[in-house]
Amino acid sequence: MAAKMYNSFVSVVCVLQHPWELRLLPEYLRNVHQALSEAFSDYEVILVDNQSHHGQQTAEVVAEAPDEVRHNVYLLTLSRPTNRNHAILAGLDRSNGDYTVIFEFDFYHKPELILQLFEASRSEGTDIVYLRARARQAGLYFRPLYRIFYAILRHYSSLEVDGLAHDTRIISRRALNSLLRLRENLRYMKAIYSIVGYRTSWIETEEPLHGRDAEPFGERFRTSLIAITSFTTFLRSLLLWIFLGSLVFLFGVTANALKVKFTGVDLFGNAGEPFSGWTFLVVLIAIFFATTCLNLYIMSIYLSNIYNEIKQRPLYIIESIRRF
Known part of the structure; x- marks a missing residue:
């Protein structure tokens, strides 16, 4: 039994993404119900079914649960499977609680984590508390890709993204409204989460990251592209370096062509026989290459500015207002 009953309304959001999660759903609901009913005055569980061909089965599983368990359950069935991040948003949109907990199936056997997240948020005065893994469970070939991805996020954006953060986290009402x-x-x-800001902390867990959520490589690759193109300046910076490289190439090719024309020896000391018009053609190609790279870089700046304007992200988020 919980040592203390909190007078708070807590919403739990869960996304059903894989068939094995449907098999664990009855136990998931029982465990969550027991933990929440003992600790909070009111709660709701929002299930987002992101596997449309199992929608009827999910409804049947929920209907078979005891009355006290299914009484607070809301089932959202999406018309077609979508990105996991979008499915989470569908649940967050319908959350009514003072606090909202995104609770993954990986932790169905540890419902006490919900209370731990809540107490950490209250005691530390933080608006977002997430579970942090000690390690990432990934194949040998994927590990360097993850390191490169998070290195890009760190160096080409102002975001503070934890590469070992689980999706499971608690979010206060004010932070959720801003999100x-x-x-x-x-x-x-x-x-x-990083853009929204607010004070954030984490609780370490033994559960490895992506231990059971085996997303296909294509889905993870698309998510990585979304993150890199939407939240970093990596591609624009890459085009800048390509342009600078093209200038070095232009000067090098021009110097080499002129040296061969007037001395018959290139920059590496190799003998060469200049043909009529060869120097002009090489220099012209190098100039066009550098000009093309410059145009691409300029276009990337304009496209990046347009892209940021279209998104209409808030220029600032006020955490609190005090009058003295």
Whole structure:
């Protein structure tokens, strides 16, 4: 039994993404109900079914649960499977609690984590508390890709994204209201949490990251592209370096062509025989290459500015207002 009953309304959001989660759903609901009913005055569980071909089965599983368990359950069945981040947003949109907990199936056997997240938020005065893994469970070939991805996020954005953060977290009402203001079609939730700001902390867990959520490589690759293109300046910086490289190439090729024309020896000391018009053609190609790279870089700046304006992200978020 919980040592203390909190007079708070807590919403729990859960996304059903895989068939094995449907098999665990009855136990998930029982565990969550027991933990929440003992600790909070009111609660709701929002299930987001992101596997449309199992929608009827999910409804039947919920209907078979005891009355006291299913009484607070709301089932949202999406018309077609979508990105996991979008499915989470569907649940957050319908959350009514003072606090909202995104609770993954990976922790169905540890419902006490919900109370731990809540107490950490209250005691530390933080608006967002997430579970942090000690390690990432990934194949040997994927590990360097993850390191490169998070290195890009760190160096080409101002975001503070934890590469070992689980989706499971608690969000206060005011932080959730600010989060829902960012209505982006291309969503990477970990980056959006960082944009919203507010005081954030974490609780370490033994559960490895992505231990059971085996997303296909294509889905993870698309999510990475969304994060890199939407929340970093990496591609624009890359075009800048390509342009600078083209200038070095232009000067090098021009110097080499002129040296061969007048001395018959290139920059590396190799003998060469200049043909009529060869120097002009090489220099012209190098100039066009550098000009093309410059145009691409300029266009990337304009497109980046247009892209940021279209998103209409809030220029600032007020955490609190005090009058003295």
